[in-house]
Amino acid sequence: MNVENSSELSRRIEALKREKNAIILAHYYTTPEVQAVADFLGDSLALSVQAQQVDARIILFAGVHFMAETAKVLCPDKKVLIPCPEAGCSLAESCDAREFAAFKVKYPGHKVVSYVNTTVEVKALTDICCTSSNALKVVESLPADQPLIFGPDRNLGSYIQKLTGRQNMVLWDGACHVHEEFSLEKILQLKREHPGAKVVVHPECRAYIVEVADYVGSTAGILDYCGRSEAREFIVVTEAGILAEMRKRYPEKVFIPAPPDDETCACNNCKYMKMVTLENICSCLENEAPEIILDEEVRQAAERSIRNMIAIR
Ligand code: SF4
Structure with missing residues (x-):
């Protein structure tokens, strides 16, 4: 256009x-x-x-x-x-409501924490939603001895599991096509080329990418960190759309998008x-x-899980 x-x-x-x-x-x-x-x-x-x-x-x-x-x-x-x-959304699509309901049945007594990247039907099967901004707070708000199902993002789930040391968390095996595709090798290469740069990573990325991060957080968290940090350069390991806001807020800083494994596929852009x-x-x-x-019964059930999240944000 x-x-x-x-x-x-x-x-x-x-x-x-x-x-x-x-x-x-x-x-x-x-x-x-x-x-x-x-x-x-x-x-x-x-x-x-x-x-x-x-x-x-x-x-x-x-x-x-x-x-x-x-x-x-x-x-x-x-x-x-x-x-x-x-x-x-590939993450929402990786969690079919019927399959998720069957998964729940296998784990009686478990409370369900679901990322907001889910369909309304999955939210209706959820006790409390979370986003990458508040997933840690949400999980920590539940008693340590309360067994949990965490879905649908296995990378965010295992990151939270690592932070909390919580063993009683069952993870749904879903993922986002954008955040799973970043190349560790290329990020390490960028670090060598820009030794002063900080690596900022979204927790939907794979564990071996999260391990090389200077900061791990949600989109909003990453934006705040880049403003607070004294660094001038940042290697940004999340969806590339965030770069527009970063450059607008901090024009004096340099933001380098991390490339995916296959650079011909533009996988660091969410096609949706x-x-x-x-x-x-x-x-x-x-x-x-x-x-x-929306179906009103489903909406009401989903509303409970979203309001439970907002209450502890
Ligand atoms: S980047 Fe796109 S596909 Fe991935 S979780 Fe976000 S909306 Fe879904």
Whole structure:
């Protein structure tokens, strides 16, 4: 899309937001032009909290499907729109609700902690949700002798297990295609080329990548750390969409995206987040569709697990 088209679409989107009393929530992993039309930009946790506080008739969620579902769970009276319903999430898809229900049956007496990157049906089977920002707090809020099921991200689960020393945690075997693909060899090479750089890593990455990190944290945590740190250079081991916000907040610092194993596949970009475009946002606002519609019983069960998370954030 050329700059002219992009500016025209952005203007049209701004006009539609005013006309329809709509706001746009966007995730950091969306493209810079999508981030530019957002009223609120954040990671999963911040956006879930923000969704409940907005005073608008329409919430358009510029992100992947489970995020828009979460907004609808928390705001059942608002119209929640998703510009690209095909934008899924490999992590959410790695946890089918029926299989997860069968998994639960094998572990009676276990409480279920699920990452928010799950479908609404999996959230309905969950006692308490978490994000990468608060997973440690959530797990620590439960008694040490309480056995747990943690899903769906096996990397985040084993990281939390290591931090807490908790042996009574069963992990669901799911993963995110973006965070699993980073190359240790290439990160070590970048470290040799930039000896002063700090390596910042998302906990959805594999354990051997987490081990070489100077800082491990959620998207929001990584952003804060880069601001606080005295380092000038950072090797960023998470989805590359975050770089736009990093460069905007800290223009004096240098951010180097970590490459995936196969550099021809652009695997450090979440293909689902990039499916949200100015075109589909504009058309979604114009038509007030596609809209997220949820089964009320499932919504209520999912709401409990999300509210349990927000209460201890
Ligand atoms: S980066 Fe991974 S976990 Fe995040 S939305 Fe994309 S596929 Fe899902």
